Amino acid sequence: MRLLVAMLFASAAAPAVAQDHSGHTMPSAQSPVQTECEKEAARHRAMGHPVEDGACAPATQPAPGGHADGHTGRDHSQMGGMDHSTMDHSKMEGMDHSTMSHESIQLPEQTPMDHGAMGHGGMDMTPIPEGPPPASAGSGPPRAADAIWGADAMHASRNALSTENGGMNVFWFQGDRAEYRAREGGDGYLWDVQGYYGGDLDKFWFKSEGEGTFGESPESAEVQGLWSHAIGPWWDLQAGVRQDLTGPERTHAVIGVQGLAPYMFEVDAAAFLSNKGDLTASIEAELDQRITQRLILQPRAELSLSAQDVPELGVGAGLDTVELGVRLRYEIAREFAPYIGIEQEWKLGRSADYARLAGEDPSVTNYVVGIRFWF
Known part of the structure; x- marks a missing residue:
C-alpha cells in the first residue's frame, strides 16, 4: 500500500518536461513516469483497489514553485488524508483491501517525533540509585499485616511460608x-x-x-x-x-x-x-x-x-x-x-x-x- 502511495506521489511530483513544438503536428505521448504510474494503477485495479480515473494525468496548473517556461507539476492541493476507517482486519486468512479507500491520499511533511503525544511524556529517565535502602524502609511496624488480617491468621500464614521455603522435612x-x-x-x-x-x-x-x-x-x-x-x-x-x-x-x-x-x-x-x-x-x-x-x-x-x-x-x-x-x-x-x-x-x-x-x-x-x- 505504501509503495502505491509513494509511486503515485513520485509520478505526480516529477515535472513533465516538454519542448515547444507549436510549429509541428506531433502525436500525443506519455512521459515514462506517467506510463509507469498507469501500470501501477492498472495492477491495483486488478487487485480490487479503487483508483481514481485520471490519477496519473498531468496537472493543468503548475505546482507551487513551478516554472513559467512550460514545465508543469502535479497539483497536490486536492489530495486528502488517507482513510483507514474502512479497512477490514477482521479476517486473518488474508488482508481485505476491497474496502480500503484511496480516493484521497496525502503524504504529510516529516516532522520530529513527538514522544509526548505517544504517551511517553511522563517517562522518568532518572537512573536507578545504587546503595542501601533508606532508613524509612524499615521504620514501619514489623508485623503490620496483623492489624488488617489478625494475628492468628498471619501466624498460620508465616508458618506455611517457612515450611514451604525450607522448613519441610x-x-x-x-x-x-x-x-x-x-x-x-x-x-x-x-x-x-x-x-x-x-x-x-x-x-x-x-x-x-x-x-x-x-x-x-x-x-x-x-x-x-x-x-x-x-x-x-x-x-x-x-x-x-x-x-x-x-x-x-x-x-x-x-x-x-x-x-x-x-x-x-x-x-x-x-x-x-x-x-x-x-x-x-x-x-x-x-x-x-x-x-x-x-x-x-x-x-x-x-x-x-x-x-x-x-x-x-x-x-x-x-x-x-x-x-x-x-x-x-x-x-x-x-x-x-x-x-x-x-x-x-x-x-x-x-x-x-x-x-x-x-x-x-x-x-x-x-x-x-x-x-x-x-x-
Whole structure:
C-alpha cells in the first residue's frame, strides 16, 4: 500500500518536461513516469483497489514553485488524508483491501517525533540509585499485616511460608556403591549406602558400609546413626553412634563433618572412639567429572588412620590403609547409573604386617562393576 502511495506521489511530483513544438503536428505521448504510474494503477485495479480515473494525468496548473517556461507539476492541493476507517482486519486468512479507500491520499511533511503525544511524556529517565535502602524502609511496624488480617491468621500464614521455603522435612536415600569385585584370591562384594531424613538445618543421617568375599562371612560391616546439623552452606557437623557388626563387635562414638569442599570435592571425615578406648579415623573424598551430560568419571580416595595398634582388628598405629580408585558411570536416569572401575588397596606399616601374618596380601587390586542409585 505504501509503495502505491509513494509511486503515485513520485509520478505526480516529477515535472513533465516538454519542448515547444507549436510549429509541428506531433502525436500525443506519455512521459515514462506517467506510463509507469498507469501500470501501477492498472495492477491495483486488478487487485480490487479503487483508483481514481485520471490519477496519473498531468496537472493543468503548475505546482507551487513551478516554472513559467512550460514545465508543469502535479497539483497536490486536492489530495486528502488517507482513510483507514474502512479497512477490514477482521479476517486473518488474508488482508481485505476491497474496502480500503484511496480516493484521497496525502503524504504529510516529516516532522520530529513527538514522544509526548505517544504517551511517553511522563517517562522518568532518572537512573536507578545504587546503595542501601533508606532508613524509612524499615521504620514501619514489623508485623503490620496483623492489624488488617489478625494475628492468628498471619501466624498460620508465616508458618506455611517457612515450611514451604525450607522448613519441610525430606527423605533421601542413596546407594553410593553397590558393586561386584573381581580380584585375585576370590571375588567379592561391597556396599556403601547412606541417607537422611530432616530439614535444611537438622537431619537424622544413617550410613552403612561393608565388604566380603563370596562364600565367606563379611570381612567388615557397620551401621551409623548420626545427628547432622548445618554449620554453613556447604558443611554439616555430624555426631552419633557407630556399631560394628563383624569381628570383635565394638560400639563407637562418632564425630565428623560431611560436605562439599572447594573445587566440588565431596568429603566425609569422621573420628571414632570405641568402647574399648580405641581412637581411629577415616577420610573419604570423591569428585564427579562430567564427560557428557550422562557419562561421569569419578576418582575416589579413602584413608584410614589409628592412634594405636589394635591387633585383634589387624590395625596398626598411624596410617592404616589407603584406597585409590576410579569409576566410570553412565546415568540411564539421574537416579540410576551402572558403572565400571578399578580400585587399589594398600595396607601400610603395622597393618601390612598383621595382614601377612594372617596370610593375606597387603596390596589388592579390585576390578569393579556396580550400580549407583538414589531416591
